[in-house]
Amino acid sequence: MQKISGLRRIHPGWYAGIFVAVLAAAAQVLYSTGIYDSWRDGRSVDQACGGMLAQGExxxxxxxxxxxxxSLELDDGYLAHCQVLRADSGRNGSLEMSLRWSSTKPSTSEAFPRPVDITNGVRGQAAPLGKGWPGMVRNDEFTGVQIALDCQNDRSKSLVAYGSFSPPGGAPSGSAADLAGLGRVTAETAQKAAAKYGCRASSGGTLTDVTPPPFGPKPDPAKPLDQAQGSCAALRGLAPTATQNGVPQVMEFPADAQTPQVNCYLATASQKPGYGLFAFYGASAKALRAGGVPSSLKAPDEPRDYAWATAKCPQSTEPASFLITRLLEVHANDITHPVPHHSPDFANAALKAFADDEAKQRGCVDVRMTAEP
Incomplete structure (x- = not known):
């Protein structure tokens, strides 16, 4: 047989070399164009908080x-804890999310309110999240949204989601769109986690806007107590007595029968918060007790200028707690009370009216004045 000259046998190793070279070139393209980084970042978001982090917003x-x-370090008993950052170079923005059961003690960053928050002016304030969600918005150094979904199939448990803008970066601009996005991310994450862990819970509607607490270091103007329409409305009938006790005005929040914490502030004629009234439900009431707030409101040798009440509520086995306390005003090392003289009779009457009204709105029963919550 005649052999055809000019054709050379190609060794299989040559094909392997070409294949490796092509792969190397492709990898170089993926790295140099940022495609690989984008894929890796997207995958990290998909896996964030055990895949429970809602990505839509x-x-x-x-x-x-x-x-x-x-992923961030898990505190004892937490289900998940993660952080999302902007990957575009030189741009600020960071969002942190944590998930836990209400039986788990909240971490230091999530714990709220702290004793110093409750007694120091309006630092302990929280606004209702709204739209039927059992949540609240707080504004410490960074804005945070907490949602506690009570499990209808186990009244002793709630699924708690806490989302916040956090360092590094915090909120990109603090715009209304940022806050609404944070609210929706937290709400949808809470829903996903509840479904994953078998917690049947009611949710709310679409959060088109999220409004943080309105009272900063210089509170918005208060209004006369007899004009209260929101969280302080139950105290309108006490307006004459409140005036006699140095708090003729009110700083309040929208009425909301779903929020886990309710705030109402009675203010002086010079618009300084003098008394704070608080209601805590479900997971918030449990966290309040776990945080040791009752025993740390006052030192043993200081006069008692606060009062508690409790009630039994249908949503949770955790008793609701209601508090009134005379507030401090702190300037550097100078600590004063905007209301110089505390009246236990007035405080008890105000707390009873507040607690009775709150209980009525939520179907709670057995309101009792107590020494501790």
Missing amino acids: LDTALESSELRAT
């Missing part, structure tokens, strides 16, 4: 579609 909350996520 992350780009709204952080004002970017280029995001990456990382």
